[in-house]
Amino acid sequence: MSEKVLSQRTLVAVMRSLGAYGSIMVELLYEHDFPEWFIKHADTHYHFDWQDIIMDIRSTQFFFPHDYFGHPGESITDQPDLSQGEAQVIGEACLGRLAALASTLPDGEPVSRSLQLDGFDVNKQQLELVPIDSVTSEREEEDRVTFLVDKSGLTNATIILKHIQDARELFLQGKDHPATGEARDFIQVLIDSISADTDAHGGHFVGYPRGTANRLKYLEDVGFLTADEKAAFGSAWGFLAAGTHPGIPSRDEARIGLILSLEFGVVLLLKFANWKANGFERFS
Numbered sequence: 001m002s003e004k005v006l007s008q009r010t011l012v013a014v015m016r017s018l019g020a021y022g023s024i025m026v027e028l029l030y031e032h033d034f035p036e037w038f039i040k041h042a043d044t045h046y047h048f049d050w051q052d053i054i055m056d057i058r059s060t061q062f063f064f065p066h067d068y069f070g071h072p073g074e075s076i077t078d079q080p081d082l083s084q085g086e087a088q089v090i091g092e093a094c095l096g097r098l099a100a101l102a103s104t105l106p107d108g109e110p111v112s113r114s115l116q117l118d119g120f121d122v123n124k125q126q127l128e129l130v131p132i133d134s135v136t137s138e139r140e141e142e143d144r145v146t147f148l149v150d151k152s153g154l155t156n157a158t159i160i161l162k163h164i165q166d167a168r169e170l171f172l173q174g175k176d177h178p179a180t181g182e183a184r185d186f187i188q189v190l191i192d193s194i195s196a197d198t199d200a201h202g203g204h205f206v207g208y209p210r211g212t213a214n215r216l217k218y219l220e221d222v223g224f225l226t227a228d229e230k231a232a233f234g235s236a237w238g239f240l241a242a243g244t245h246p247g248i249p250s251r252d253e254a255r256i257g258l259i260l261s262l263e264f265g266v267v268l269l270l271k272f273a274n275w276k277a278n279g280f281e282r283f284s
Contacts, residue, residue, distance in 0.1 A: 004131060006095055007139050009172075010114040011058070014095075015050040017102035017111050022048050032101055032127055038094065041065075041076050057094055060087040100127040113172050116255050138168065138255075141262040148269035153276070156193045163189060164265070167258050176254035177244075183254075183261035184240035188212050190265055191233070194272050195219060202280030212237060223282065224275055229267075236264050 021028055025048045029039045045065060046053050056062035063082060065073050075082035077090065100122045103112040115122060117138035120129040142164060149157050167182035195215040199208040204222045209215060213234070220230040240257050244250070274283050 004119050004137060005092055006099055006120075007114070007118050007137070009139070010099060010111065010118055011054050011095065013111045013114045014099050014102045015054055017105055017108050018048075018050045018098065020107065021105070028101075032097075034097070035078070037077055054095065054098070057091045060084060060091055062091065063087040096129045097127050100124070100129055109174060110172060113174065113251065113255075116251075117168065117171070117258075138258060138262065141259065141266065142168065145262055145265050145269065148266065148273070152269060152272055154190075154193045154197060154272070156189055160186060160189050160193065164258075164262065167261070171254050171258055174251075176250040179254045180240060180257040183257045184237070187233075187237060187240065187261050187264060187268075190268055191215055191219070194224070194268060194275075197272075198222060198224060198275070198280045201276075204281070224271065233264060233268075236260055 018025070026039055026043060029042075030036075041062070042048055042053055046056075053062065063075055063077055064087070065076060074080060075087070077087075079086070082090075099111060099115060102108050103115060103122050104124050104127075112122065115129065116132070119132050119137040121132055122128070123130050145164060146161060149160055154160065163182050163186035167179045167186060170176075170179035170182060191212055192215060195208065195218055198204065198219070202222060206218060206221045209218055216225065216230050216233055216237070219225045220227060225233065239245075240261065245253055248256075271283070278284050
């Protein structure tokens with residue numbers, strides 16, 4: 001398992017996916033090599049109520065069921081001296097395997113998509129989660145963007161965040177092209193807002209233009225972007241605005257577009273914080 005953990009959003013998708021298989025759950029889990037102690041406890045103690053099972057796995061209560069007085073009991077695993085730390089490790093491994101299983105089921109597409117935003121692919125033969133190399137999870141980057149936007153004081157902060165939230169939700173719903181469009185709009189509104197605030201508060205004699213491409217050039221002319229940065233943002237904008245990309249599955253295209261927009265958004269927001277602190281005219 002990676003140091004990354006599954007988001008609560010993904011775990012809810014797992015609850016929903018597994019919840020439809022109550023009558024055959026013993027066979028399904030046993031067929032996919034889940035331990036007997038896990039299957040029996042999930043059946044007899046929880047009756048395959050996946051909401052309670054998954055929350056108790058994460059809290060480790062699943063492994064130490066409470067006695068009549070509400071005190072944690074002995075481990076139900078094949079390790080009678082199981083520690084709390086070991087239970088957390090086993091618990092995350094169980095959650096990962098359950099998520100991998102859920103992603104292979106007929107209604108597992110929402111799980112698979114949510115896993116990708118957490119930074120995981122699935123090895124379906126081994127039922128293992130495989131970290132996507134060099135990819136920060138969407139959740140981590142969206143949290144960072146939200147923090148930076150909230151601090152920025154940008155006039156259109158609410159609209160900026162709405163676009164990235166909509167991009168994520170559309171991706172999870174399987175609406176890949178609209179998701180990419182929202183990711184593009186996030187970058188566009190961010191560029192427009194930085195340009196507008198710079199024009200309003202900076203002492204520049206460069207005319208404030210219409211159109212995102214022209215505003216990228218404006219930000220270069222006033223010193224906010226270097227020539228290389230302007231070219232990089234233009235390329236990212238072009239990727240997001242180009243429609244379909246032959247040879248790239250639409251789901252991968254939408255995920256890449258979402259992560260790409262978040263990463264470039266962080267760059268813009270970090271630069272803007274320093275730019276604003278120096279009167280919208282220079283960097284310190």
